[in-house]
Amino acid sequence: MNELVRRTVLSAASRIFPLMTAMVASLVGLIAVPAPDYSHIAPAFTLIAVYCWSIWRPDLMPLLAVFLIGVFEDMIRGLPLGVTALVLLTAAIFAQNWRGLVLERSWKRFLSTFCRVVLLCMAIEWLAMSILIGDLLDPTAALLRYLLTMLLLPVGTAILLTIRRVGIRDI
Template sequence: MKPGVWQRLDVIARGLFPAFSVFVLLLINLLPISVPLLSTASPALALMAVFYWSVNRPDLLTAVAAFLLGLLQDLLMGLPLGVSPLVLLLVQTGSASQGRFFHNKPFSVMWWGFALVAIPALLIQWLLSSALIGALLPIKATMISYVLTAVLFPIVAWVLARAQNSLLRYV
């Protein structure tokens, strides 16, 4: 029997969920949350989600989606165009190719893997932004952003894992 329109729409919506979750995290990064001494730094939420989905469901968060979400991030955050798409694309392709390594391993292995991937990703973002702006941006903000990103990854991964288990079981 041929699946109905609603069933097909349901499958499409579930398949788009990883990209939608990255988009939501991009919007959360835009919120004016001010923490003393951290006003110039924020966690790289989109980077966390792209890594998570690339490891766990690379079929649902493709390189094209990572590129487009990075472009959207540059536009929304006022970053030099092309920096975020490149970084998210590198993270997506690198993480997707190493996905099997993380399967059937404790979460701590994935966390360490993300922490190692985030270092060059944020450094590339800092270097390219500095080059495109024409001035050396303060590295302190990037370092604080890295620490926040690495520390908050388990929370974001936990939320995404719950969503994956409840929404993407059948996709």
């Protein structure tokens, strides 16, 4: 009986692992790193988490979870509610649609798909914010953010792969 309870609890915990990692990723993106202008170009860690889980385990990263993570990030970052939700939903949809191609091919394919998805997401975010503010915003910070996100993708993926191997191998 105890074993059954233990397994059930572990299984439930493993199922919310992707959601938790994405939430932690959004909090990590807010850390006040003592580097000049870091906060303006802080990488989109949440986007990395959502993309990776949508490709590896779409069953554990449903669209509703993606939406909730987006709303959470908007709340904590002080952005208009719904903007990040829209961006993350776009990433999840593309990742799930290209999942077959990405899984079949190499790491190069994984990276090139991510390149395109993040570029599209950043463009949507920039456009949405420009419309909401009512002015064409300077895209430089967004482009630098994009480059930093691309640079940190291998590190983010390595961490998430370890979590996947350790945390949710049984389900």
